[in-house]
Amino acid sequence: MQHVEELCKAATEEVGQDKAIRIANYLCNGNYAVSGSIEGCEAVEKLGKSFKARMTVRLSVAGAFHTSYMAPAAEKLQAALAATNIVEPRIPVISNVDAQPHSDPATIKAILAQQLTSPVQWETTVKTLLEKGLQNSYEVGPGAVIAGIFKRIDKTAQITNVKA
Template sequence: MQQVLRNSQRVSLAAGPLATSKGSSRGVVRVHASADTDFASYKPNVAAFFPGQGAQTVGMAKELVAEVPAAKDMFNKASDILGYDLLQLCTEGPKDRLDSTEISQPAIYVASLAAVEKLRATEGQGQVGANASTKVLKLESIDDLWDSPPGCSVCWVHIIFEDGLRLVKLRGESMQAAANAAASGMVSVIGLDSGKVAELCKAASAEVGKENAVRIANYLCPGNYAVSGSKEGCDAVERLGKPNYKARMTVRLAVAGAFHTDFMQPAVEKLQAALAQTEVKKPRIPVISNVDAQPHSDPETIKSILARQVTSPVLWENTLMTLFEKGLTRSYEIGPGKVVAGITKRINKEHNITNIFA
């Protein structure tokens, strides 16, 4: 998940939350370089949130491309790059293929960017688009929303659309391959605070051994955390969660493997190599990474964090609470589904959020 934010003079994009090695969503690991502090004092007012993997559904983007020609053009360009008909997969399925990591990540990336085109068409007061010669996305005003594109669970606002799509494609394929290499998974734990979930992970890991350990991978909102690790570790979490730790429920997630853990390390190495060959522009807006819940401006730091994101916990709860503390008053969820809006309301019931559907 990602976010786009705006202050009185400029806009900013954010992407999810993070945890320390001890699994606490409160202790944030700072990774700023000396040349990476341009946005240290950002003050968000309006945000755009973009969903991550799991938001995809068969039928998404069908109405969008019928209503917005620019969205259809984006899917056509994406299909040329990917080598398959992405729009057909989004609108017709089959579901099992759309749900695969290697397909769902590009699908959500493109569908969310296409939804930005809808926002531009319906609420824009300025033209926001790609420079015809450089193809670098420019940012103008869209109502009160400073607008910027998403990219699955990582943000590519400072990377051109085509390069971003190629990176997301590689990321999805590499994560799928890493998942296929070892039996692993994820479990949603409902009804416990993060401290109790961390204790549950510790107990489950003690049962199955260090090489099969589990940890919190997604800090979504109070009472809703996703645990990730080996199949044996996930089994132990389900076995211990309700009787021993009084979880309301545990739910095995329909994902390929242990995302946001070291099980995905092979994908990191491939992504690092690709990022080294990709031009990353210095952002015009603050970019908040889900690796440390902080804004970044230095291109080399951004490359490092984009790679680290694959194995780092997602601290969405931490990021949202920080944004609210800094003054965020209004937001949009742009892309498929309503997952982000639901999570946001769990943290701040009074928050004003509008859905722009893909």
């Protein structure tokens, strides 16, 4: 993780703070997603090997999710959530912002808006779920990326890939 943080810092220094790049997802040890400006992403690709990155893969996504670039959307989401009735869930919601269970509707609303600008704590979330007793998981869709990450986090985790 330290190498990725240093890589993001170097890339940001190269392109300027207004085009910053940050870690957007802590997937599992050695696997992180970064997000930011196009120029920042290009700088990460260029500088990656010098920071011991095995590889960089550009994802086809529509925005710089989980970074400060999403602040305008977070404001709009906060307004929409303020007008939305959320009741206390029967099962606590594990937030990808802090990887903790939440049941309070006001807290859930706040965290839903925060997740747009906060990095995803995926590895910690999976560990929290497993500590809370998760025994079986399912990944639905054409790939098995989540299953692979689950196994890197905990080789004993039970996850089944269900192809669509």
